[in-house]
Amino acid sequence: MKLYDHPTAPNPRRVHVFLAEKGLKIERVNVDMQKREHKAESFMQMNPNGQIPVLELDDGSFISESISICRYLEALHPSPSMFGETAADIGRIDMHLRRVELLLGRNVSTSWVNGPIVGKMGIVVQIPEAKVQSDAFVCAFYKRMDKELAVSRMIAGEEYSIADITAMVTIDFAELLVNLKPDENLSHLARWRAEVAARPSAIAH
Amino acid sequence: MKLYDHPTAPNPRRVHVFLAEKGLKIERVNVDMQKREHKAESFMQMNPNGQIPVLELDDGSFISESISICRYLEALHPSPSMFGETAADIGRIDMHLRRVELLLGRNVSTSWVNGPIVGKMGIVVQIPEAKVQSDAFVCAFYKRMDKELAVSRMIAGEEYSIADITAMVTIDFAELLVNLKPDENLSHLARWRAEVAARPSAIAH
Numbered sequence: 001m002k003l004y005d006h007p008t009a010p011n012p013r014r015v016h017v018f019l020a021e022k023g024l025k026i027e028r029v030n031v032d033m034q035k036r037e038h039k040a041e042s043f044m045q046m047n048p049n050g051q052i053p054v055l056e057l058d059d060g061s062f063i064s065e066s067i068s069i070c071r072y073l074e075a076l077h078p079s080p081s082m083f084g085e086t087a088a089d090i091g092r093i094d095m096h097l098r099r100v101e102l103l104l105g106r107n108v109s110t111s112w113v114n115g116p117i118v119g120k121m122g123i124v125v126q127i128p129e130a131k132v133q134s135d136a137f138v139c140a141f142y143k144r145m146d147k148e149l150a151v152s153r154m155i156a157g158e159e160y161s162i163a164d165i166t167a168m169v170t171i172d173f174a175e176l177l178v179n180l181k182p183d184e185n186l187s188h189l190a191r192w193r194a195e196v197a198a199r200p201s202a203i204a205h
Numbered sequence: 206m207k208l209y210d211h212p213t214a215p216n217p218r219r220v221h222v223f224l225a226e227k228g229l230k231i232e233r234v235n236v237d238m239q240k241r242e243h244k245a246e247s248f249m250q251m252n253p254n255g256q257i258p259v260l261e262l263d264d265g266s267f268i269s270e271s272i273s274i275c276r277y278l279e280a281l282h283p284s285p286s287m288f289g290e291t292a293a294d295i296g297r298i299d300m301h302l303r304r305v306e307l308l309l310g311r312n313v314s315t316s317w318v319n320g321p322i323v324g325k326m327g328i329v330v331q332i333p334e335a336k337v338q339s340d341a342f343v344c345a346f347y348k349r350m351d352k353e354l355a356v357s358r359m360i361a362g363e364e365y366s367i368a369d370i371t372a373m374v375t376i377d378f379a380e381l382l383v384n385l386k387p388d389e390n391l392s393h394l395a396r397w398r399a400e401v402a403a404r405p406s407a408i409a410h
Contacts, residue, residue, distance in 0.1 A: 048349070064300055065300045065304070071295055075291075075292035087277050088264075088266065088268075090280045091268040091274065091277030094270065094273040094276050095269055095270045099254070099270070106311065
């Protein structure tokens with residue numbers, strides 16, 4: 001098994017944190033994004049999306065999408081569980097993961113694509129009004145998280161899960177590269193951020 | 206167990222098709238969307254997103270998000286599998302499901318939100334340029350599907366899966382309500398559409 005990735009990109013970070021939580025190690029192949037190796041013909045045959053990470057299985061097939069790679073690894077190494085063990089846990093964790101992806105990740109992505117860093121690359125047609133909307137949705141979701149984390153230790157309940165990994169990576173990216181830092185008054189969100197950042201897995205790369 | 210839903214809305218349709226494929230029946234509670242019951246305070250306590258469907262479990266807890274409801278039901282009733290049984294199947298099906306959701310569903314949703322029907326409702330600030338972009342992404346994904354379905358019977362391989370259910374429901378919605386019908390020259394996509402539409406589950410409601 002081989003993981004094509006990059007030590008500092010946000011999507012691979014989800015897999016790195018997941019691997020650290022599981023205590024797993026996988027052979028890595030560094031994809032040079034500066035040289036746009038992820039858009040090369042040979043890479044696109046592994047993942048037509050032209051994105052990292054990609055996991056090459058021992059039979060020569062490929063799985064891309066960070067969360068799908070984590071689901072594959074969870075099926076092989078169920079413990080400690082990051083996606084839930086009982087049917088109710090599986091459903092609830094997936095629901096929270098989806099809310100983080102659809103209401104937070106999707107909007108952080110829109111703000112990133114329509115923001116100044118991508119603007120300077122000159123590779124997409126930007127829509128400034130879309131960024132105004134998505135910035136507002138991100139801030140609204142931070143407030144909702146704060147309210148929910150007032151009564152829940154982690155995002156999907158008491159236990160740390162893939163929903164926490166995804167939210168941590170997304171918010172760190174939003175703060176660092178999209179200028180969308182959660183308001184300091186959101187004390188429950190800040191408590192949760194400090195708690196997940198203190199886990200040894202948070203600095204896995 | 207009780208499913209709060211609506212017989213004709215697209216997201217609940219995913220769960221209806223899934224239930225039909227599994228041969229399962231669940232008690233239904235009809236949510237009157239015309240009366241905006243899904244935005245009422247009592248409904249928002251079940252799902253703060255204000256969206257159907259929502260599954261009420263026997264312990265009184267709630268799972269929303271169509272796919273999360275399906276994952277919960279798959280854990281209780283594994284056969285026939287819609288999310289995969291082996292680790293490799295689980296990873297590959299999830300990857301294809303995510304591509305359908307992120308590259309097709311997300312863009313159909315942007316075209317719908319910024320299109321004429323939602324425009325007449327007057328409930329959101331519309332961005333016409335966003336619809337131009339998302340319409341183009343939808344058409345590009347149809348072409349990619351056509352290419353992939355030339356060599357694969359179903360979306361994630363030979364077997365029918367949750368990726369097919371999601372793609373069928375999304376494309377039917379795009380054609381009917383967003384005016385994004387796949388080009389008739391895309392014969393492999395048309396072959397697949399005919400095949401999934403011929404399954405008895407396709408008309409479940």
